[in-house]
Amino acid sequence: NAGVTQTPKFQVLKTGQSMTLQCAQDMNHEYMSWYRQDPGMGLRLIHYSVGAGITDQGEVPNGYNVSRSTTEDFPLRLLSAAPSQTSVYFCASSYGGGGGYGYTFGSGTRLTVV
């Protein structure tokens, strides 16, 4: 099925470990983004990309790195996990950078850092 695929669905990390959250879309969308969702804080933008080779920071970028080598993939890297990064992470994509065509979201990755 066409859409946004996130892996893994669940992950437990120890403080200081690194990992990559994967995000792939097969809709040829130019725009991709990462959000984290925390109780009482809503969804907050971490990083976004308007096309292959182009990335930029969102509202809460510290502690996260991204790259966009292909149109389809937009991985999110945690270099040294901290308990404050415990959250649910969502990847989204859109045909246009301004979201003129609406956004499609993945099913999320639930990350716990102990």
Next chain:
Amino acid sequence: KQEVTQIPAALSVPEGENLVLNCSFTDSAIYNLQWFRQDPGKGLTSLLLIQSSQREQTSGRLNASLDKSSGRSTLYIAASQPGDSATYLCAVSPGLIFGQGTTLQVKP
């Protein structure tokens, strides 16, 4: 800085009622507004997208309106059902800035 507010934060209604969820935003220079549904432990499902030039969009029992000048949008749900129970989120572009959501419970 764009800020999005949703009122009420939670709502409980008996089955069959018509209801309205509210969304307000501080900067009227938006490209569009999108309403999402989120079930517990799940991702976001897009319900309706209203472009900045449009006044409303309809899908089945759902109708969303947009008044850009006043910075408001409403989501109208007709003849509510227990299956409508979920959290409803509105978000504005550019940047897709979200409100905190309204958690709806429809009682049988």
